[in-house]
Amino acid sequence: MTLDKIPSGRPARVVALEGSTRVTLRLMEMGIVPGAPIRLIKSAPLGDPIQVCVRGYHLALRVADAQEIKVTLQGE
């Protein structure tokens, strides 16, 4: 599952980042590395960008970039 697809509010964990663009590197530097706790909060009124919570802080990123982030849901 990718970050843009998970139900909002459900805790998840980063599994892997695909792609090796500058955006990927930037996202990793900002703490989105495999194993990091992450949560989708909501998407902007026009569906893009999305707001996520990673390691306890909030971040806005575009859907196209979120599609590169593989996550797995926690609990259940």
Next chain:
Amino acid sequence: MSAVPITNQAASSSQPKPLLIAIAGNPNAGKTSLFNALTGLRQRVANYAGVTVESKVGAWKLSDDLPPAQLIDLPGLYSLEATSLDEQIARDVLLGRGHRMPSPDAIVVVVDSTNLVRNLYLATQLIEREWPVVIALTMFDLAERQRLVIDVGKLAAALAVPIVPVVAKHQRGTRVLAEAVLSSVVKSATAPDKLPEGNTTSQRSLIDRYRWIEEVVAESSSRGDEQSKATTSDKIDRILTHRVFGPVVLLLVLVLVFQAIFSWAALPMYIIETVFNALSETIRSNFPPGLLADLLAGGVIPGVGGVLVFLPQIFLLFLFISILEDSGYMARAVFLTDRLLRILGLQGRALMPLLSSFACAVPGIMATRTIEDPKDRLTTILIAPFMSCSARLPVYTLMIATLFADRTVLGHVSLGVVILISLYLLGIVTAVIVAWILKHTVLKASGSPFVIELPAYRLPSFGNVSHTILTRCGLFVRKAGTVILAISIVLWALAAFPRSPAGQSTSKSQAAQIRNSYAGRAGRVIEPVIAPLGFDWKIGIGLISSFAARETIISTLSIVYGVGADSAGESTTLSKTLRNARRQDGTLAWTPLVGISLMVFFVLACQCMSTLAVVRRETNSWRWPLFMVFYMLVLAYLGSLVTYQGGRLLGFS
């Protein structure tokens, strides 16, 4: 770089030169607050050679018997692998690769204690360089409220650097920080060898670094109740970034900002104008008529007034911008509007500059500073003057009052209102097209990542807000003001030379003066060029003078037509005169079509030296302002040409 005074007691014990200390850290970590707390008002803005990025330099008194150190506030960065220009500059200074900037003697890394893991990523990269590093732990009060307990001693031992908790607002910890910095500098008197350049981080080492930091943080801190309940910030976000309420609130905020710079600024601007006009009048009536009085009353005083008249708008705009930035709302506004502005090839941060340009492009262009991507920023600067600013309004109203008064369309709608709205729309549509073209040609997207942090909401601090306003106003007066003043005097000279004989200041002799001046001659020289737009040489003089500032055309026309610029009912008499004015061949000089053509010209042309001066200052070269004035002039000419010739083909006059 200005020298900081050196006291002689220190000469024996320490370096003869003041220490150079850099503050680095993630964006939103509290760098600027700490910088302001450490330096107070002893700071100034420095531009790096050849680029638009600026940083603040201030004097920091480390101890009583040492000369104050130079403290540099660097742009925020997340890692040493820079992506934006801001970050590249911060990194180069930190690594001692900065051009014309010596490497710092010590680095204060600001670490947000509510977001330890991510903030320590940059910190550990810097620590590894074996440079003297001291960590300033900010937001400590916030961490306590979140029941986050940090064992500072344990963390410092694990990272092998001194860590000082600070609360910038209350000056808590600043003394200890100064001591820690001093002792870290003394300890490493010999600078370590620089590490080889260009060792890019592989994803593997990045992940390993995070893993290591996670372990260190887990051992030295404990969270009370992680993520179990929503913070205040989350609750505020439920409304402010809500699908429906979010845009509504944003719209209200924007209306407020727009209203403020459009109408609240009107009174102080009016006062400034009145005072300077009165000053000119006093000089004219009390000085013997001649060149000096004319230079003062016609060139210098209006020039200074023309600079200061912008201050109310700049003050208000930056008051709002700094409050919105400092509170954390600006990031939300960007979040909400990014998708919409992406259609134009721009991004969310272009919203505020473009909106404020409807009041005045000068503060609008200054506000583009918040756009990190240099190409997005430049595109925004280049299209900002298409937003119909308040200086165009008097020109539009004069034209409408003269040529379209009391006419209605579709029954009850006043034709003037329809024209006015069309002019605003023309500007917006042109801006969209030009932005699209620029983004697909000279300013092709550089693909810089759009990832922005949405920091926790907090009350804006009075200190930070007033610092921002003071800096911006000061910079405008010093950097743009001098250019505006210089051009004012040049334009005055063009209208004042060569001198006409005999100097009673009747409106007739004034008209003769301007007709025979260089500006008047130029008006006649360009007549063949502007004739296809429907303009005669009198309008030509007005056009030339309007490149100082758009509304100048009104006073120039008053002088050229001998109406007298200072009568109370100026615009009505001017309207009457214009309506009856005839050319040499007996035809009317001002037809409705001429009026429309002139207004189109005013929508599209960049007739504002203040805008040019501010673009020069913001882009640090004359290249872009010259490009701007040229391409907008071409567009204005073509727009007017098509309007006038097309109108005639369709049978209008």
